[in-house]
Every structure is written in C-alpha cells, then in structure tokens.
Amino acid sequence: MQVVATLSLKGGVGKTTVALGLAGAAQRHGVSTLVVDLDPQANATTALDPEPTTATVADVLDDPRPAVLRRAIAPSGWGEGLDVLVGAEQTERHNHPDPGIKQLHRLDRALQRLATGPVADGEPDGGYDGDASDIHDADGEQYRLVIVDCPPSLGQLTRSALSAADRAILVADPTMFSVSGVQRAFDAVQTERERSNARLQPLGVLVNRVRPRNSEHDFRIGELRELFGPLVFNTVVPDRSAVQQAQGACLPIQSWDTPGAREVSAVFTTLLGRVLRSGRTRTPSGS
Ligand SMILES: Nc1ncnc2c1ncn2[C@@H]1O[C@H](COP(=O)(O)OP(=O)(O)O)[C@@H](O)[C@H]1O
Ligand SMILES: [Mg+2]
Known part of the structure; x- marks a missing residue:
C-alpha cells in the first residue's frame, strides 16, 4: 500500500482536482x-459521491480503531475499485495549530491497519475489536494506493497527512505567489520527515491550470524550474472547463468525453505511472 498526499499551503490551486484526477x-x-x-x-467527498456512512474521518481521528474506520469508508459513486x-x-476540530505527536499519528495508525490487516489484541489504544475482517482482502491489503486530499493550512490535518504519507505531490498554480507557496510546502515536507516520518519524500511539483501560450504562465513555470529543478514535473495540468464540468457532475474526468478532458486525463495517467514507480523504488518503511 502506497500513501500519497496532495499538498499546497494555499487554497484553490487544485489539490482536490489532482487527488480526483489521480483517483x-x-x-x-x-x-x-x-x-x-x-x-x-x-x-473530494462531494465529487466522489459515496454512499452514506455512519462515521467520517473526523471520527477516525477521534478513535482510529478498525470498527470506526470501517464505518467511515464507503464505495465511491464512480464505480468499482475506488x-x-x-x-x-x-x-476542523482536529486542526490544532500545534498538535501533540499522538494526535498527529492517528491517521497513520488507522491507515497502517488497512495495510497490515487486523491488529493484535491488547494494543495500547484499545486495539483490534474483532470486526475489521471485511476491510481486508486475502493478502491483508485492500488498497494498493491511498490518496490523501489535504486542507490548505499547515495545521494538524495536513501534518497528519504528511505523517502518514510515503510521497507528497506539491500542487502549484502558475502565479506570482507560487514560488513562496511551493517553498513553504517543501519546508513542511522536510520538517515532517525529520520530526515524524522518515519515509516521506516529495514526489514533485505539479503545476495546475496552465494556459497554453500565456507568457505570464510560461514565466512562472520557468521560475519554478529554476528554483526547484527536476522536481517540477515537465507535464503540467492544462486549464480546461471539462475539469469543472466533470466535478460538477460527480464523474471522473476520465469518463468525460471531450478533447479537453482527454488532455487532462492523459496528464493524470502519466502522474499515476510516476506515483506507482516511486512506490517500487521506495525504501522499506520502519516495519
Ligand atoms: N486544471 C483545471 N482546469 C479548470 N478548472 C480547474 C482546474 N483545476 C482546478 N480547477 C477548478 O478550480 C477550483 C479549485 O480547485 P480545487 O481542486 O478545489 O483546489 P484546492 O483543492 O487546492 O482548493 C475548482 O472549482 C476546480 O474545479
Ligand atoms: Mg481542496
């Protein structure tokens, strides 16, 4: 199981769009x-249109036991496999500016249970309560990929995501504030790697909402490449109205049949390849 977070410390740049495109x-x-x-x-939940649940990720962050996790997960309305x-x-109540280490690791603990199968009795927090068997397949791993969509602030929620992730995708828009935003996001990844999660690595910077032949956009992308070098993906996500149309219809961009949607889908196929390749080369986590 590979955990990827979509991150930027600014709202509206496309974290959710990238999470949905990759999904x-x-x-x-x-x-x-x-x-x-x-x-x-x-x-992301609205766009993925899942069946109703009796718990949410807020409950999982209160109590990461398998029974709660199971109640907070539902099949998406996009069909099988998601x-x-x-x-x-x-x-929001879990978004303290300065959380303790225990709070910070709750998401990681919950996700590790999906990766490793039912946990043993007598875990410090109450442990396995015996009813998680149906969230695991025969290998004890139901999901090959977990995508965590972050809020735009650097509080407990984003730090929880970074504490649980193998890779962070830094999402940027091609505007004058993107350089400082990406720098702060890199710093956040670096800090969390040193503080709580040695397996965390930045996968790269994905520039979103790029308009072709827009000299301001070209200039800003050039600026990012100068500063962050090969960490800036060559592939960028174009600005296409199909993105908003598909999200509004609660459908994947991959099923939206317009030239713009196909262009955006191709970018996410490339990104998926990159994510999966990074999973094969990653060093084993502290297990
Ligand atoms: N490549 C794109 N083309 C067109 N619209 C986009 C694109 N990326 C994002 N948007 C739109 O911009 C808005 C903000 O994007 P969103 O992914 O919600 O950002 P964030 O999660 O970072 O706040 C949404 O309405 C989304 O549909
Ligand atoms: Mg969002």
Whole structure:
C-alpha cells in the first residue's frame, strides 16, 4: 500500500482536482484506491459521491480503531475499485495549530491497519475489536494506493497527512505567489520527515491550470524550474472547463468525453505511472 498526499499551503490551486484526477486514473487502470478526504470543506467527498456512512474521518481521528474506520469508508459513486474515507466539516476540530505527536499519528495508525490487516489484541489504544475482517482482502491489503486530499493550512490535518504519507505531490498554480507557496510546502515536507516520518519524500511539483501560450504562465513555470529543478514535473495540468464540468457532475474526468478532458486525463495517467514507480523504488518503511 502506497500513501500519497496532495499538498499546497494555499487554497484553490487544485489539490482536490489532482487527488480526483489521480483517483480516476487509478480506477481506470485497475489500481484499488482509497481517497482520504482530510479537508473540512469535503469537496473530494462531494465529487466522489459515496454512499452514506455512519462515521467520517473526523471520527477516525477521534478513535482510529478498525470498527470506526470501517464505518467511515464507503464505495465511491464512480464505480468499482475506488472507496472514500469520507470528509466532514467536523474534521476542523482536529486542526490544532500545534498538535501533540499522538494526535498527529492517528491517521497513520488507522491507515497502517488497512495495510497490515487486523491488529493484535491488547494494543495500547484499545486495539483490534474483532470486526475489521471485511476491510481486508486475502493478502491483508485492500488498497494498493491511498490518496490523501489535504486542507490548505499547515495545521494538524495536513501534518497528519504528511505523517502518514510515503510521497507528497506539491500542487502549484502558475502565479506570482507560487514560488513562496511551493517553498513553504517543501519546508513542511522536510520538517515532517525529520520530526515524524522518515519515509516521506516529495514526489514533485505539479503545476495546475496552465494556459497554453500565456507568457505570464510560461514565466512562472520557468521560475519554478529554476528554483526547484527536476522536481517540477515537465507535464503540467492544462486549464480546461471539462475539469469543472466533470466535478460538477460527480464523474471522473476520465469518463468525460471531450478533447479537453482527454488532455487532462492523459496528464493524470502519466502522474499515476510516476506515483506507482516511486512506490517500487521506495525504501522499506520502519516495519
Ligand atoms: N486544471 C483545471 N482546469 C479548470 N478548472 C480547474 C482546474 N483545476 C482546478 N480547477 C477548478 O478550480 C477550483 C479549485 O480547485 P480545487 O481542486 O478545489 O483546489 P484546492 O483543492 O487546492 O482548493 C475548482 O472549482 C476546480 O474545479
Ligand atoms: Mg481542496
């Protein structure tokens, strides 16, 4: 199981769009995937249109036991192979500016249970309560990919995502503030790697909403490449109205049949390949 977070410390740059695009690509390619919606605005949950649940990720952050996790996960409305750990406004109560280490690791602990199968009795926090068997397949791993969609602030929620992730995708828009935003996001990844999660690595910077032949956009992308070098993906996500149309219809961009949608889908197929390749080369985690 590989955990990827979509990150930027600014709202509206496309974190959710990238999380959804990657999820759609994974589903298309038969990669069993869970989207974790950590943003209290819960836009990813709205777009993924899951069946109703009796718990949300806010409850999982209160109590990461398998029984709670199971109640907070539902199949997405996009079809087979894609589930959602649903977001909710209540998640905001877990967004302390300076959380303790125990709070910070709750998401990681919950996700590790999906990766390793039912946990043994007598775990310090109450442990396995005996009813998680149906969230695991025969290998003890239901999801090959977990995508965590972060809120735009650097509080407990984003730090929880970074504490649980193998890779962070830094999303940027081609504007004059993007350089400082990407720098702060890199610093956040670096800090969390040193503080709580040695396996965390930045996968790269994905520039979103790029308009072709826009000299300001070209200039800003050049600026990012100068500063962050090969960490800036050559492939950028174009600005296409199909993105908003597909999200509004609660459908994956991969099923939206317009030239713009096909262009955007191709970018997410490339990104998926990159994510999966990074999973093969990663060093074993502290297990
Ligand atoms: N490549 C794109 N083309 C067109 N619209 C986009 C694109 N990326 C994002 N948007 C739109 O911009 C808005 C903000 O994107 P979103 O992914 O929600 O950002 P964030 O999660 O960072 O706040 C949404 O309405 C989304 O549909
Ligand atoms: Mg968002």
